[in-house]
Amino acid sequence: MQAERLAVTPVPVRSDRPQAERPEEVKLIGVARSFARDQEIYGQGEDAELVYKVVSGVVREVRMLADGRRQIVDFRFPGDVFGVEPGAARQASAEAVGEATVIVARRSGVVAEQPQALWRLALSDLARSQNHALTLGRRTASERVVAFLLDLEERHDAGEAMIELPVSRQDMADYLGLTIETVSRTLTQLQHEGLIQLQGCRQVRLARRQTLCELCE
Amino acid sequence: MQAERLAVTPVPVRSDRPQAERPEEVKLIGVARSFARDQEIYGQGEDAELVYKVVSGVVREVRMLADGRRQIVDFRFPGDVFGVEPGAARQASAEAVGEATVIVARRSGVVAEQPQALWRLALSDLARSQNHALTLGRRTASERVVAFLLDLEERHDAGEAMIELPVSRQDMADYLGLTIETVSRTLTQLQHEGLIQLQGCRQVRLARRQTLCELCE
DNA sequence: CGTCGAATTGAAGTAATTCAAACTGTGTGG
């Protein structure tokens, strides 16, 4: 786990993202740290004095029940800031999905310097979360999977036809409130229906965009 | 729908709520408006230039799918501020659950005067929403209902034994991602297990608190 | 007392889960 000083954020702004979604970038100046696959960045209940920005890799925010049931509350991609909490204690834990590196900064400093940007961030996270609640509460398995794929594509770098699934089936399942088997079955079913094409288990091409979008209303 | 000028907020702060949850009250100065049962306060897609504070009654925030499936994203009780959005357009609609009166203010004014309080509000709404996602994604029907009852009790005014269910079975169902029948069955089942006592369909007493809490971990 | 919307209860159906087995692909050591 190396640590080095970094000038501001060297992360390219994704150009395809609508401006409303990224109103102003939160700028983090701090130390870079790398985490191994599945390594915990912070844990539920810990002190929430640090905030983070993804440089590379993917991070998942996780809430767990005592018996091990797991809900992934959101994924964080390069450029995303995470770890800002309402109270002193972390409500969720954060883990590196694969190898990931993040910039770490003190919460207090960022709050003092960029209150506006942090507020916007909280509001857009809230909107995302409420959307997620709609998915979890009212959509069927295939609607959930399609919603996830479309969200991925929207947050994805380029407009390439082939998008990379950055997370395992288990992570998809824990994000979508399903089991790994249901996710897998749903993907192959979508493929049979000609709505997507899978290439290995980590590459998807979305076909018939229109139909896919309609599936999520 | 009467409208009159109101001095600051005449709403009593709930004393039982932990301080961390209500770090600083957002103060709204504005016009009071009353809404009839099921009346829309604002609709999905409308311009989000106003913010609201509940004076009396209960408000639900609703997201809908095209075919009518409905997810209640949160309930707002007296003292709660709602309607602050990340963008220009409303992501959800808000409706009065029963007769309700709210204070209305311009977003821009509140943002200018109380950025800090609004930020805290957004963060605590986010925490609530992520918790809700855990419930919707990973909890069973009885766990969901118990979680709802405990949340209600926590937000409830006094420490009275009997708590009033402020919403219909349909609203509970749409909040918990269940059907009205499942909610009803679950409540009677909890009663048979001696975990709650129902008095009519709007009054509940929580018994065996410890066991109830353990059900939600 | 009768009416009407809301809630409860019952029976049948189903989407998703669970349990179990087979497959795939990737890295490792012979």
Added chain:
DNA sequence: CCACACAGTTTGAATTACTTCAATTCGACG
């Protein structure tokens, strides 16, 4: 370079929690 091992994924069959559809009951209100 091939064979093996192993983790992740896919597929299958049986089960189940929740839904759906259909009555029935409750309770507030004229």
